[in-house]
Amino acid sequence: MNASRGVTIADVAARAGVAASTVSYVLSGKRSISPATAQRVMDAVAELGYHPHAGARSLASRRAGVIAMMLPLRDGMHLPVLMQFASGAVTEARRHDQDVLLMTADEGPAGLARVAASSIVDGLILMDVEVRDPRVEALRRLGLPSVLIGFPADAAGLTCVDLDFTAAGRECASYLIGRGCRDIALLGASEVVYERRTGFAERVRGGFLARGEACDHAEARPCPDDDPVSVQRTVKELLAARPELTGLAVHNEPAVPHVMHALADAGKLVGEDFHVVVIGPDEVGERVHPRLPSVLVPAERLAEIAVGHLMRKLDGFDVPDSTLVEPQLTVR
Amino acid sequence: MNASRGVTIADVAARAGVAASTVSYVLSGKRSISPATAQRVMDAVAELGYHPHAGARSLASRRAGVIAMMLPLRDGMHLPVLMQFASGAVTEARRHDQDVLLMTADEGPAGLARVAASSIVDGLILMDVEVRDPRVEALRRLGLPSVLIGFPADAAGLTCVDLDFTAAGRECASYLIGRGCRDIALLGASEVVYERRTGFAERVRGGFLARGEACDHAEARPCPDDDPVSVQRTVKELLAARPELTGLAVHNEPAVPHVMHALADAGKLVGEDFHVVVIGPDEVGERVHPRLPSVLVPAERLAEIAVGHLMRKLDGFDVPDSTLVEPQLTVR
């Protein structure tokens, strides 16, 4: 056992009394090997604690056994979701015997070119894709197998996975209606969000309003998210316009506490005569009083699906271009 | 330009009219090459968009150019800190031309054995090391160059980096004294924390009390963190025992909101006649009203230092066994 220099396939072969190629075939299953021989090889592998040299393997087989995951680590992303995502991706990748290389989005297109050209990874998961994302263009050019989380403007030929926002809007409306509300409203995202991800906010709105047809009145309005005062004004205006309003969905994380404040000021007893539900990647609902039900991004599922799709692509199978994941409505 | 099969060093050599080995030497700088030749090679590299094949490189040079980072991704760790950490580590690693492989702690010792044996990484950063950590033992056995964040019980022969908790305690006391407090107290961690990381909580306490000598009275008491009621009782008892108390340091993240509640009930005006400072990995101070100054774990710095140390070890240099990082007191 040559501990300092590492156990090679030759060591295993010698120990099992076979050729190196036979060991390789036992391990990969790419040719049939007699059970007796296979067993001897496996024993030798176990006894020597053999693990194939990743570099040699990737050189010979043109498969690195590693996928890259590019996360927007630098700016103020929703951390918990990102972690869930990373955790889910690593776990799922390991189930497929792959490792995960972590990249930050600020490596940008050049980073993609680098990992692609150096064959250090077999494929790529790109998180938090924006509508106009320079990385998407680079990706298409490189031809590196990939799965995106989120939808760019031109998704042709790409595999994308995302939350089904229409369903999220619908779920919120359903929840409120289920609580007996007959007049409901959606406070939407701020302008910035609309710019960053076209469709994303609109889809929530669409789902909400469609389901809202079932009650007396349903409407949606945008909501600023930067300063407390304008949020509160927005809420006041809404309440003034719709005195019968009893259900509110908020699709705007930073605004939530201020909305709650404004409702309290207006004498609304949330959870009793008035109902609020939140759509947000974070557990915003947890942080306010009373706790609010919320529609979460099922980050772990998204990651699983993304990695699963990528694996299938790497194995040459087809996967759907677009996969929408059902949101989860959590009631506290 | 053979786009489909990848640009190899031979392509670059041909284009520059030199031998492949010359290209290698230009890129690595391991032998002197005439400026003229070097320039021609660099031009060819740029024109062809050449990136060395990572597997081939690691096979030939016994250096993978990748480090592993093992994070406790699964349980309810302090997410923001983890992200800052991951981000810092990746950024710093890239500055050293290394990539980062992400592993979860639940791969455990077996995961370490795998990455070590397969030479997929050159070294390892182990986060959130606990006092009795089975991975530490495995690590020592493997002889894989590594840096730990946190201190295991037996740190002999290991490189460890962590926050200087004594300094953190001292900083808190200093802050309170600086605000004019003459009678101060530290509400410490719960029992569980004490068990997990010996020394960690004691050191904060030590630093706090040492600096506290400078005023009329300073004391420290443990604090439960699970249920609001017992936290509030603890605070009430403290206030009853020390009617002159005007400064409080809280080293117990989940208890913070309840402490604030209890103080408000007792009629203390935090920020005016009473001062509170928080030690916590999260921006807890941000979430309560009024915002509290807090001593943060400088996660990004920790990561930078850890990666820097690892790089130096990989290059054969010595690094200190133990590095303590100064805490940052942030005043809102």
Next chain:
DNA sequence: CTGTCTTGTCGAAGCGCTTCGATTGCCGGA
């Protein structure tokens, strides 16, 4: 004007693995 260093470059030998014929027995059908 030799002999000895340097300096810059080349060629070849691997690194540890996969993979593609080729080879060896062994079976059953003719």
Next chain:
DNA sequence: TCCGGCAATCGAAGCGCTTCGACAAGACAG
């Protein structure tokens, strides 16, 4: 009995890179 066919295994040829020893040319001292 002979031979085609199949199953099990081997050997050798790379994969793309680094690195070591060689080797031309100058540079320089003697």
